[in-house]
Amino acid sequence: MGSSVDTRPLVLIVDDEQDIADVYAVQLEGAFETRVAYGGEEALEKVDETVDAVLLDRRMPDLHGDEVLRTIRDHGLTCSVIMVTAVDPDLNILEMDFDDYLCKPVDEETLHTTLEQHIDTPVADGKIDEFFSSLSKLEVLTEEKTEAELKQSEEFKRLAQRSKELADELRSEVDDFEQLVETYRNVSRGSNEGGAGWL
Numbered sequence: 001m002g003s004s005v006d007t008r009p010l011v012l013i014v015d016d017e018q019d020i021a022d023v024y025a026v027q028l029e030g031a032f033e034t035r036v037a038y039g040g041e042e043a044l045e046k047v048d049e050t051v052d053a054v055l056l057d058r059r060m061p062d063l064h065g066d067e068v069l070r071t072i073r074d075h076g077l078t079c080s081v082i083m084v085t086a087v088d089p090d091l092n093i094l095e096m097d098f099d100d101y102l103c104k105p106v107d108e109e110t111l112h113t114t115l116e117q118h119i120d121t122p123v124a125d126g127k128i129d130e131f132f133s134s135l136s137k138l139e140v141l142t143e144e145k146t147e148a149e150l151k152q153s154e155e156f157k158r159l160a161q162r163s164k165e166l167a168d169e170l171r172s173e174v175d176d177f178e179q180l181v182e183t184y185r186n187v188s189r190g191s192n193e194g195g196a197g198w199l
Contacts, residue, residue, distance in 0.1 A: 008033045009052040009119045014043040014068065015084070016060040024055060024084075027108040032115065040068045047072055051079045052119050055111070056098075058085040066096065073097045080118035080129070084111075089140050094155045099129060100136045117180075128174065131166040134159050135181075 011032045015021040016039050025034045035051070037043040040063025047054060054072065058065035069081055081097075086104040093101065099118050102110065118129065138160055141150065150156050170177050 006033045009115070010035065010050055011115060012037060012043065012047055012051045012054045012079075014040070014054060014060075014065070015057040016040075016062070017057075020057075024111065027111060028115070031112060039063065040065065043068050044071055047077060047079070049077060051077070053080040053082060053115055055082050055084045055115075058083060058087040069096060069098055080115075082114055082118065089137075089144050091141065091145070091149070091153050091156065093137055093141070094153070094159060098136075099133045101140045103140070127166060128170060128180075131163065131170060134163040134166065138163060 009032050011028060012035045013021050013024045013028075014037045015024070018038050021036045021038060025036050028034055035046050037046050040060045043054070043056070044063070056065045056068060060068075065083065065085065069083075072079070072081060080099040082100040082102060083096075083098050084102045084104060084106055089101060089103075100114055102114060117132065138156070141156065167177075167181075174180065
């Protein structure tokens, strides 16, 4: 009954390394209600429509995080999914329906800021969620892949164009859009200057 009266957003933390999952839970407990799953199978047992966000590891022995993400979306759950992983991103992440991608190690401030950004979205239709999801993919791939590799990907080019279109639309809909993007870059991405072309 305790969780039914808890007004804090509910975050499901998924990591097969129990100490990491437990540390995240402790770091988030003041601002968020948390559930912890120590693997992919347990995550699917614990995720439901009451979950606001999932912090999801990718490489887990029982069920890969990519499969957990697919199953969450196949079940129609609309919670924010933030990949928190040591797996280097490849171009296949362009096809994945997550909201953000954080590379371990991740500090407490980044966890809080990223969750707040995706849970408390200022645009009800979800357009800003789509924008930050696309921006996350573009920026993390730019950090990990060569310019030549990215130029060969038509899907990367399409996503970059879509990101520009969303940015143009959101500028007229969100008063503090530029500040929102600056906060995203400075805190969640460590002030990545390379993404300016997508605005």
